[in-house]
Amino acid sequence: MLKQLSIILKGLFLIALIPLIMGNENCQVQQQLLDMLNQKIRPPQGKNDIYISHLTFMDPTTGTSIFQTEAGKLINNAVINGINQAQKKNPTFKHNAAGHILEDTDANVNKLVGITFDPNMNKGDKISRIIRDLMDPAQIDVIVTGQYFEKGAIIDVRPLIIVKKEKKIVTKVAQYKKSEFLCSDPTNPSTKVLCQGAHDEISKLVKELLEQL
Helix, strand or coil: HHHHHHHHHHHHHHHHHHHHCCCCHHHHHHHHHHHHHHHHHHCCHHHHHHHHEECEEEEECCCCCCCHHHHHHHHHHHHHHHHHHHHHHHHHHHHHEEEEECCCCCHHHHHHEEEEECCCCCCCCCCHHHHHHHHHCCCEEEEEEEEEECCCEEEEEEEEEEEEECCCCEECCCEEEEEEEEEECCCEEEEECCCCCHHHHHHHHHHHHHHHH
C-alpha cells in the first residue's frame, strides 16, 4: 500500500511540474503521463475473483449421490438460488464462469462421493484429493455441495463448502419434519416442491457459507 501511494505522489509531482518547465502548450505530454499513472495503479482484472461451482448433495447413509432423486433436484434449485444471492452481494464471486466450471454430472458427484466416504483417508487427505482431482482441473476455488439424509421422521440437510485456498470444509445444518420439507406445488398439486420455508432456509445457509470466504 505504501509503495503504491509513493508511486501516485511521485507521478502527481511530476505532472504538476510540466507546465512550469515545458509550458502550458505541452498538455499532451501531461495527459500521457496521467494515462501511464492510471495504468500503473489500476488493479489487475480478475485477480481477486473467486470461482465457484456446485455439485448435487450426497447421502451419507448410502454413500451415494442424490443426483437423480426428486429431493436432489429441488435442493439444487435452492442451492443455486443461494449462490446467486451471494454473487449479487459480492461481485468477486463467479459461479460457473467460462473456463472455471466443475460440471454437476453423475461422474463428478460420484468422484466426490468416493473420496468423501473413503475409510482409508483422513480429512486432510480427502481435501487434498478433492482439490487435485476435481478443483484444479476445473480451475475453481470453491465447491458448494452438501449432505442429505432421513432419520425417521426428520430430514437432515447439511450444505457445505470446500475451500481450496484454506484447504477446509465448512458446514451448516438444517432439520425438517417431512411435512415441512416437501409440499405440493400450488399451481400443480400433483407435483412436489420444497416447502417455501425449507427452500428459503437452504438458500440462506448457502449464502451465509459463501459470505465467510
